[in-house]
Amino acid sequence: MHKLLLLGDEAIAQAAIDAGVSGVFSYPGTPSTEITQYVRSAKEAREKGIVATWAANEKTAAEQALGMSYAGKRAMTCMKHVGLNVAADVFINSSITGANGGLIYVVADDPSMHSSQNEQDSRVYGNFAMIPILEPTNQQEAYEMVHLGFDISEKLQVPVMLRITTRLAHSRAGVVRKEARQQNQFKLPEDLKQFILLPAIARKRYQMLLDNQEAFRRLAEESPYNQYIPGEDTSLGIIACGLAYNYLVENYPGRKVPHPVVKVSHYPLPANHIHQLYDECDKILVIEEGYPVAEEMMRGFMNRGKEIKGRLDGTLPRTGELNPRHVAIALGFEVAEIMEVPELVAKRPPSLCKGCPHIDSFLGLNEAIAEYGKGRVFSDIGCYTLSALPPYHSINTCVDMGASITMAKGAADAGMRPAVAVIGDSTFTHSGITGLLDAVNDQSNITVVILDNATTAMTGGQPSSAFERIEDICRGLGVDEEHIRIIKPLKKRHEENTQVFREELAYDGVSVIIPRRECIVTLNKRMREKFKEKARAEK
Amino acid sequence: MKNDIILAGVGGQGILSIAAIIGYAAVQSGLYLKQAEVHGMSQRGGDVQSHLRLSSDEIASDLIPEGKADMIISVEPMESLRYLPYLGPDGWLITNTEPYVNIPNYPDLEEVLGEVRKLPRHVALDAGALAEEAGSKKAANVVILGAASPFIDIPVEKLEEAIHFLFGKKGEDLVEINLKALHAGRKVAQADAEN
Numbered sequence: 001m002h003k004l005l006l007l008g009d010e011a012i013a014q015a016a017i018d019a020g021v022s023g024v025f026s027y028p029g030t031p032s033t034e035i036t037q038y039v040r041s042a043k044e045a046r047e048k049g050i051v052a053t054w055a056a057n058e059k060t061a062a063e064q065a066l067g068m069s070y071a072g073k074r075a076m077t078c079m080k081h082v083g084l085n086v087a088a089d090v091f092i093n094s095s096i097t098g099a100n101g102g103l104i105y106v107v108a109d110d111p112s113m114h115s116s117q118n119e120q121d122s123r124v125y126g127n128f129a130m131i132p133i134l135e136p137t138n139q140q141e142a143y144e145m146v147h148l149g150f151d152i153s154e155k156l157q158v159p160v161m162l163r164i165t166t167r168l169a170h171s172r173a174g175v176v177r178k179e180a181r182q183q184n185q186f187k188l189p190e191d192l193k194q195f196i197l198l199p200a201i202a203r204k205r206y207q208m209l210l211d212n213q214e215a216f217r218r219l220a221e222e223s224p225y226n227q228y229i230p231g232e233d234t235s236l237g238i239i240a241c242g243l244a245y246n247y248l249v250e251n252y253p254g255r256k257v258p259h260p261v262v263k264v265s266h267y268p269l270p271a272n273h274i275h276q277l278y279d280e281c282d283k284i285l286v287i288e289e290g291y292p293v294a295e296e297m298m299r300g301f302m303n304r305g306k307e308i309k310g311r312l313d314g315t316l317p318r319t320g321e322l323n324p325r326h327v328a329i330a331l332g333f334e335v336a337e338i339m340e341v342p343e344l345v346a347k348r349p350p351s352l353c354k355g356c357p358h359i360d361s362f363l364g365l366n367e368a369i370a371e372y373g374k375g376r377v378f379s380d381i382g383c384y385t386l387s388a389l390p391p392y393h394s395i396n397t398c399v400d401m402g403a404s405i406t407m408a409k410g411a412a413d414a415g416m417r418p419a420v421a422v423i424g425d426s427t428f429t430h431s432g433i434t435g436l437l438d439a440v441n442d443q444s445n446i447t448v449v450i451l452d453n454a455t456t457a458m459t460g461g462q463p464s465s466a467f468e469r470i471e472d473i474c475r476g477l478g479v480d481e482e483h484i485r486i487i488k489p490l491k492k493r494h495e496e497n498t499q500v501f502r503e504e505l506a507y508d509g510v511s512v513i514i515p516r517r518e519c520i521v522t523l524n525k526r527m528r529e530k531f532k533e534k535a536r537a538e539k
Numbered sequence: 540m541k542n543d544i545i546l547a548g549v550g551g552q553g554i555l556s557i558a559a560i561i562g563y564a565a566v567q568s569g570l571y572l573k574q575a576e577v578h579g580m581s582q583r584g585g586d587v588q589s590h591l592r593l594s595s596d597e598i599a600s601d602l603i604p605e606g607k608a609d610m611i612i613s614v615e616p617m618e619s620l621r622y623l624p625y626l627g628p629d630g631w632l633i634t635n636t637e638p639y640v641n642i643p644n645y646p647d648l649e650e651v652l653g654e655v656r657k658l659p660r661h662v663a664l665d666a667g668a669l670a671e672e673a674g675s676k677k678a679a680n681v682v683i684l685g686a687a688s689p690f691i692d693i694p695v696e697k698l699e700e701a702i703h704f705l706f707g708k709k710g711e712d713l714v715e716i717n718l719k720a721l722h723a724g725r726k727v728a729q730a731d732a733e734n
Contacts, residue, residue: 005566007576030578114577171575171590171601172562243601250600324604338606339623342654344646346617348549350585351641383583390643458583 003174008164011139011175012078012106013038015146018180022073022101023051025061027430028459029080030115031169032108036078037460048183054456056465057401057430058083062090062105069103069159070195072187074150078106081122086401086431088125091159095129096197096205098157100189102150106162108169111290112321115166117381117398119319121290126161126267130209132216133161133267134225135242139173141225141265147178148225148266156215165289167321168243213268221272225265228273233258237281239274239298240264241288247327248287269294278306285330286310289322349389357453357517358384360489360497362394364515365420365449368501372418378411380404380432382424383458383519384451395422402431408446409439418505421448426456429466433473439510440478447504448512450474453519461522474512483511490517540570540692541596543603545622546589547613549639550582553680554614556705558589560684563701564693565593575601584641586618593693612687614666614680615639616651632658633687633728635666635679662686662728669727673719674712681717685724689732695725 006014013035016024026036039045039052051068055061058079068075077087084091084107091105107125110116126133132152136142142164149160193201220226238257240248241264249255260280262273278284283306286295295310309315315330316322328335352359362384369376379385379395380403387394397407404421412419423432428450439446452470456462466473474484485504487497497515504511544561548554558574565572575590590603605624610631613619619634626632634655638648655663666682673682681702688695699718706713 003566005562005572034578167575167601170578171573173573173598173601174566174571246599246601250604255599323602324600325606328604336606336628339626341623342620344617344650344654345620346642346644346646348584348586348618348642350550350583353583386583 003176005172006139006143006175007034007170007172008136008139008142008168009034009108009170010038011143012146012162012164013042014175014177015143016076017042017045017048017050018178019147019150020074020181020183021050021076021150022183023053023065023068023075024078025051025053025055025064025068025075026078027055027058027061027083028456028462029058029083029108030459031110031166032078032080032083032106033459033462034169035106037462054462054465058087059090062087062094065103066090066094066097069099069101070189072101072189073184074102076104076106076146079108080116081107081109081120082116082118082400083107084122084125091125092129093197094159095131095209096202097195098205098208099153099159100157100187100194101184102153103159104146104149104153104162105159106164109163109165109290111165117400119290121293122161122163123267123293124291126163127293129159129161130213131158131161132219133163135163135265135267136168137242137245137263137265139168139171139175142168143175143177145225145265152219156212158209158212158216163242165243165321167289217268217271220266220268221270223266223270226270226273227263228276229257229261229263231258231260234260234281235283237277237284238262239277239284239286239288239294241286241294243289244287244322244327247322247324250324251328251331251333264294269297274298281306283307283309285315287316287322287327287330350386351389352383352386353520355520356383357489357515357520358387358451360491360494361449361451361515362387362392364489364494364497364501365422366392366394367498368505369418369420372505376416376418377420377422378404378408379421380423380427382427384422384424401427402435405432405435405439405446405448408448409435409442409444412444412446413442417445419446420505421446423448423450424457425450425452425454425466425470426462426464428470429464429473433477436474436479436510436512437477443509445508446510447507448510450512450514452514452516454516455519455522457519457521461519461525470514471512479510479512483507483509484514485512486514486516488517489515540594542593542610542692543608544591544593544687544691545603545608545611545625546591547611547618547622548587548615549618549641550584550587552614552639554587554589557612557614557680557684558591559705560681560698560701561591561593561691561693563704564697567700568693568697570595570693571598573598573601586621588622593691610687610690612683614683616648616655616663617646620651620654630660631687631690632661633683633690634661634663635683636663637665637667637679662731664724664727666724669723670720673723674716678717678720681720682724685721686728688721688725689728695721
């Protein structure tokens with residue numbers, strides 16, 4: 001069959017379409033964004049009536065997916081690793097309710113923090129929820145595991161996690177498609193109390209989850225994606241999880257590893273293969289992308305068995321993304337000297353685009369707040385976080401989605417005046433609204449700057465979920481009408497805008513400033529398309 | 540056959556278009572391909588790179604091992620040096636000489652080019668100027684691809700086919716410009732390689 005050249009993310013999206021998904025519910029976040037993007041722009045998905053939508057945040061997205069599963073249809077929810085923190089409540093509890101229609105949580109981790117604030121390993125969450133986890137080795141497996149995930153989910157009535165990392169998400173390779181299958185028909189759960197987690201029912205459901213563990217283990221032991229690959233040199237046995245398997249075989253011509261290897265792509269860890277490896281080999285090396293999850297399980301608390309090597313003993317780096325060279329060193333290979341980067345090569349960090357509205361907002365804020373001194377601006381996650389860098393140096397915090405408003409409130413309650421929050425329009429609707437309500441209720445002295453560029457810019461311009469309704473939301477939450485100020489961040493309006501910042505910084509109570517101007521990237525894109533359309537019309 | 544290629548540049552300079560052309564040509568030539576890209580934060584004017592691996596055999600790692608790349612293809616001179624740890628001892632470095640200056644501490648260009656010239660196998664060319672001659676400065680990335688083409692184990696006709704396929708939708712003019720750009724770059728590299 002014809003091969004498609006797909007990113008790992010796109011392979012998952014195409015697989016969902018082919019495996020009979022009825023809905024994909026997500027909030028954008030690198031490196032997971034392209035999955036939902038692909039489904040949204042696929043003609044095939046539209047023809048099949050597949051719902052593909054950007055939700056307000058990962059929690060509301062996952063809950064919509066769970067609702068679709070309740071109705072008997074297959075649903076997928078996609079997020080980055082830190083997005084799972086937001087969706088953790090529904091994630092953990094849905095392992096207790098279980099699924100009806102197949103339900104997959106796709107979670108994309110970001111080891112080395114290419115575009116994230118931490119490198120947490122979602123397999124820990126999967127273990128915490130006690131559900132099966134699939135971790136593809138390559139794009140083809142990523143494609144196939146969506147089908148497998150839905151099958152497991154429906155057969156054992158459990159949500160399944162599909163865990164990928166940045167490298168697979170954003171790497172392209174040939175993928176062979178399977179024959180497409182139909183979507184499920186609408187079908188209520190057989191037991192209409194299944195999803196009512198009142199204590200008496202929840203206890204029963206929890207017991208069912210525990211009873212199912214044996215079935216999950218058996219599935220993993222028999223999974224074609226977990227393999228015991230024999231090898232003659234038993235001085236070392238190797239466990240390679242997900243992508244790490246590629247870095248292992250990269251180091252051996254013809255992929256012939258002389259040591260016995262357990263390739264793991266389907267959790268819980270396949271105990272049968274691992275026991276065999278432990279019995280046959282003198283030492284064990286565990287190679288995994290992310291936290292030393294399998295390694296810690298192998299060591300156990302007493303750690304009195306054979307030597308276990310990996311990220312914990314320094315055989316591999318404790319942090320960051322793996323690569324073939326790290327693995328070569330762990331295997332004891334002589335690695336060739338590599339060239340150094342000449343000293344004159346300067347860092348080139350990302351920066352706000354030329355013409356970005358945030359630039360004018362920060363120049364105004366910087367000037368107005370200068371008289372109060374440094375250290376008073378709490379910010380959030382988006383393009384505007386780049387204002388932490390030179391030449392702006394405008395912000396002092398970036399922690400998690402929505403934390404700008406609530407941290408500013410906490411600091412204001414501690415006596416800081418002024419305390420300023422800077423948050424984007426999409427981040428505000430993601431997790432800022434409830435915090436602003438807290439501030440209004442307590443009449444805290446904060447100024448909230450909601451940078452409204454009418455899009456979710458950092459992830460590529462997805463629609464903002466409260467487009468042109470930001471001020472209505474603020475009014476509805478109880479912010480005084482007179483202290484909701486909308487400005488247009490333009491260079492020529494710098495003086496008047498700075499004056500607005502000054503006035504609101506001096507105000508006692510909650511004030512909101514909304515600098516509103518479209519993101520320069522989406523504006524340019526829109527103009528190009530308009531131009532093209534015009535050219536087509538004239539032809 | 541195996542070609543491990545690092546593509547380098549600054550976000551927005553079009554290295555993914557180079558990757559798309561080589562990628563299409565490779566698939567049409569029946570080769571295996573893996574291509575790791577950079578998405579997200581760095582695309583906002585930061586340094587970006589892509590690992591492009593072509594092989595007649597199945598490819599394991601999405602990342603090229605350090606010290607093993609066959610070539611670095613860069614659309615920006617300083618960026619070409621950032622990935623030297625990946626270049627193998629016999630590797631080629633093909634770079635644009637025109638700097639993209641969006642940082643205050645960009646080093647002296649002559650010193651940057653001096654570092655490029657230290658490498659035994661390099662091609663350095665002003666791609667923007669050649670692209671303008673071909674009809675559009677925007678085709679500078681394809682000039683660079685042309686300069687790399689003698690060292691990539693894919694027939695140049697396949698690269699031409701890929702340009703037809705990828706730019707065809709945008710009009711025949713653009714196809715012609717990019718074909719000219721490809722051959723302008725290729726000619727420079729062939730002359731350099733002979734010397």
